[in-house]
Structures are given as structure tokens and as C-alpha cells.
Amino acid sequence: MKAISSIEDFNSRIKKIIITKEEIDEAIKKAGKEIDKLYDGRPILLVSILKGAFVFMADICRAVSVPCEIGFMCAKSYYEGTQSSGVVQITMDLDRDISGYHVVIIEDIVDTGRTLNDIVQLLKGRNPISLHVITLLDKPSRRLVDFTPDMSLFTIPDLFVIGYGLDCGEYYRSLPYIAEYSEE
Ligand code: 5GP
Secondary structure, rough: OOOOOOHHHHHHEEEEEOOHHHHHHHHHHHHHHHHHHHHHOOOOOEEEEEOOOHHHHHOOOOOOOOOOEEEEEEEEEOOOOEEEEHHHEEEEEEOOOOOOOOOEEEEEEEOOOOHHHHHHHHHOOOOEHHHHHEEEEHHHHHOOOOOOOOOOEEEEOOOOEEEEOOOOOOEOOOOEEEEEEEOO
């Protein structure tokens, strides 16, 4: 990624909005109702994968009515650009024992599937009562490992996207929509 030189340069890289704020809001309301139905009053632990899923987590935890706790893990797979390094690093782990919890992983995007595949294996080994994965975005055409989320709010083509928590070089996380990123 080329360094951003000005506000004009920053704005010019937001190529095209592909999912509007309104579409995201609508999908989150629906997802909240589905989570409520699935857990039927049972308490859950929402686990957000930082940093990309922090905005999605903030919205999804307010869209559910079942009692919920929240937890955070930090995983890194993209370094300063648009290409995956293929290495998934857990840089911050959960602060509690998850046995005894219905765990719901809240992720921003599933791309090659490596990050979630690793995290799911790790958390399953800690014996939660149940484990579900909810992702805002899914890019199934990019999958390199056999992984399917339990719920996906939007399926998108093979584009590098930014906004609503997703970054490029740590910028753009605060955009309220999902857009395609381009340096041209
Ligand atoms: P995976 O392990 O599935 O290849 O990648 C998952 C992680 O890669 C996501 O949590 C996200 O941080 C990053 N990632 C994958 N695709 C995109 C994308 O289109 N835009 C951004 N900003 N990050 C992405």
C-alpha cells in the first residue's frame, strides 16, 4: 500500500460503495433475531476477532435480546496491505475459561478461511457447550481451507474491501459502509 498523502488521496481510494449502511443495519437486525431464536433465552458469549470485527460486534451485541457477555481476541493475518501473509497469529487471547459457555464468534470477513479455521480449532479444544461462527462478509471464491461459517450476512466477490471495521494500512475502519479499495 502506498502511503496516503492527503485527504483527496484518502478519498480517491474509496472506489465504490458495495454495501450501504442501511443494508448493513437491516442485515444486523435480522441476524439478531436469528441469534435470539437459536439460543432461545440461553446466555451466550460473543467473541469478536479484533481489530476488524469491532464495529460489527458493537452492533450485533445490541441487536440480540438473549443475555450476552462479550470477549475479544486479536488475530493478525494481513500486514500493511491487501495480500495475506498466510500466517495467522493470535496476538491477544480471551481472558476467561470458555467451558460452560455457548460461544458465538463474531468475525468481519472470511477470505481464505485460515484465520477462522485456526481459531475454531483452538476454541473447540477449550470445550465450550457450543460454538458458532457469524461473519459479516464472506468471499467463498477465495477459500484455501475447507471452512464454512454458520451464518454470513453478505457474500461478496473477490474484491479487497474497506469500511465498517475493515482497514487498509489501518485506515478506513471508521467508514459506515463497505467499499471496494483501489489505489488507481
Ligand atoms: P482469512 O484468514 O480468511 O484469509 O482472512 C481473514 C482476515 O483477513 C480478516 O479477518 C481480515 O482481517 C483480512 N481480510 C480478508 N479479506 C479482506 C478484505 O477484503 N479487506 C480487508 N480490509 N481485510 C481482509
